[in-house]
Amino acid sequence: DTGVSQNPRHKITKRGQNVTFRCDPISEHNRLYWYRQTLGQGPEFLTYFQNEAQLEKSRLLSDRFSAERPKGSFSTLEIQRTEQGDSAMYLCASSSQTAMNTGELFFGEGSRLTVL
Amino acid sequence: EDKVVQSPLSLVVHEGDTVTLNCSYEVTNFRSLLWYKQEKKAPTFLFMLTSSGIEKKSGRLSSILDKKELSSILNITATQTGDSAIYLCAVGIGDDMRFGAGTRLTVKP
Numbered sequence: 001d002t003g004v005s006q007n008p009r010h011k012i013t014k015r016g017q018n019v020t021f022r023c024d025p026i027s028e029h030n031r032l033y034w035y036r037q038t039l040g041q042g043p044e045f046l047t048y049f050q051n052e053a054q055l056e057k058s059r060l061l062s063d064r065f066s067a068e069r070p071k072g073s074f075s076t077l078e079i080q081r082t083e084q085g086d087s088a089m090y091l092c093a094s095s096s097q098t099a100m101n102t103g104e105l106f107f108g109e110g111s112r113l114t115v116l
Numbered sequence: 117e118d119k120v121v122q123s124p125l126s127l128v129v130h131e132g133d134t135v136t137l138n139c140s141y142e143v144t145n146f147r148s149l150l151w152y153k154q155e156k157k158a159p160t161f162l163f164m165l166t167s168s169g170i171e172k173k174s175g176r177l178s179s180i181l182d183k184k185e186l187s188s189i190l191n192i193t194a195t196q197t198g199d200s201a202i203y204l205c206a207v208g209i210g211d212d213m214r215f216g217a218g219t220r221l222t223v224k225p
Contacts, residue, residue: 004158031211042122042204042215043159056212091158104150105213107158 004108006092012114013082020078021111025094032075033105034067035091043091049075082115089113118143120207122216130224133195137219139205140187147208149181149188154202154218162190164208195223 005024013019025032030051035043046065047057051072064082069075079086089112093105119142129135139149148166152159163172165181165188172179176195181188192199202218 033213035215040125040217040220042120042202042206042218045212045214048212050211104161104164105159107160109157 004092004094004106006090006108006111008111009109010112010114012116014116015084016081018078018080019082019113020076021090021092021113022074022076023092023094023108024074025092026096026106027073029094029096029106030072031095032069033093033095034075034077035093037089037091037110038087046077046090079113082113084115087113087115118207118209118214120205120214120216122203122205122219124219125217126220126222128222128224129195131196133223134191134193135195135221137190137192137203137205137221138187139190139216140185141205141207142186143207143209143214145210146183147210150206150208150213151179151188151190152204152206152215154204155200159204162203192221195221197223197225199223 033048034046037043045058047067049069052069064080067077089110091110092108095105121140123138148164150164151162163179168183176193179190200223202220204218205216206213
């Protein structure tokens with residue numbers, strides 16, 4: 001296992017289309033996080049899972065955003081009816097209970113969304 | 117509302133200089149404060165701090181937390197061009213983590 005994997009790495013779409021991103025965490029990590037990062041800003045929390053349970057969602061996450069982690073392994077983040085303001089880097093991170101004790105999140109390379 | 121504020125937002129120095137990056141926070145349910153380095157891609161972990169006054173050190177980087185002042189500093193001595201990156205401060209809140217906007221450090225040769 002080489003780390004957290006995200007795909008696609010880059011997605012260009014037209015406004016109004018739906019997009020889906022996938023994240024494969026480090027295999028033994030039970031916690032999975034989604035963040036959004038725009039230019040000049042730090043990662044902004046979107047949601048997180050412990051196993052298959054979605055434990056927290058940011059108030060900033062509109063109804064057009066939905067995330068799943070059906071079997072407690074990989075996760076998907078879907079954005080419906082994309083808007084230009086959705087253009088950002090979507091980062092996935094994972095952690096185990098042990099790693100959280102050291103504070104470390106392991107980030108993927110991100111999926112960059114460009115909405116035209 | 118939980119807040120993590122970093123300063124300065126941007127810093128340009130020359131190789132060999134020493135820099136100090138600041139992070140202040142106002143959060144409920146503080147668990148830890150973390151520093152990450154972000155170059156072109158994913159953030160990578162530097163330090164986690166949970167106790168006031170105890171310095172964490174790794175090579176030329178060091179960091180300390182002041183829980184009374186709700187702040188932390190990250191020091192980099194004898195900077196090198198390879199230190200150029202965005203330095204992110206994050207605060208662990210329960211099982212979650214909130215990030216500041218980052219400090220973009222540029223080290224010129």
